[in-house]
Amino acid sequence: MAGRKPKPTSLKMLEGNPGKRQLNPNEPKPDASVPKCPAWLSKEAKREWKRLVPFLEQAGLLTQVDRAAFAGYCQSYADWVDAKAHIAEEGSTFETPNGYQQQTPWVSIAQASLKTMLKFCTEFGLTPSSRSRIVAANAPESEADDMEMLLGGDG
Template structure:
């Protein structure tokens, strides 16, 4: 798809619909839930699943529909960790039987999985930039809000 990613209707409403384009009133609103961890994930991927799933649920940004995206991220994470471990054991540059020097295949695996992780991180709101674009369920007072803000004319 070309151009910018569509902005969720909730964000448009919060921002006052600056583009004044029609709102999608039929946008799906899945129930937040922690999806079950797929059995095919590597042990490192399962550990990452357990670490992330609760956080994403508490923020209200994950549902059963997001199972595949989270699984793909966790599997890429597991492969990246494995490749990084192998890179510690082997040199980054290898000499071929013909005498040429080439990068380790583990380096390519690591870099490819970092790219995949980055894509899924932005989709799931796991990076600082993508989190600024995600609307979450309120789970307590925000650290930047104080009682004094309520008296301030800019916060009225």
């Protein structure tokens, strides 16, 4: 299918439906409970899972059927962290037996993991640009809104 991939209705609703198009009333509604962290994730991936689940749960962006996609994000994050640790310890290049400098495989692993991780990030509203389009219903009021209320503005 050509063109942009459609956004989930829940994400459109959080963004305030900026296109004002009719929302899909027949979109499947999976179990909204938070999925259990998969046991097979690495230690670092499990830490990332635990760190982000509260945010995604509050925003209503993580359901039972999203488990594999979110696990993919968490494991990609862990792989990226691991590759960056290897690069920090060993450097990004090494000398071949012939005396040439060559990039270590860890650089490619880090780049591929980051690319995969960032694709998942946009799906869950985890980048500044994707998050800026979300209007959370229970977001705290800003100080500017409080000041407008005090001055008698519309707020």
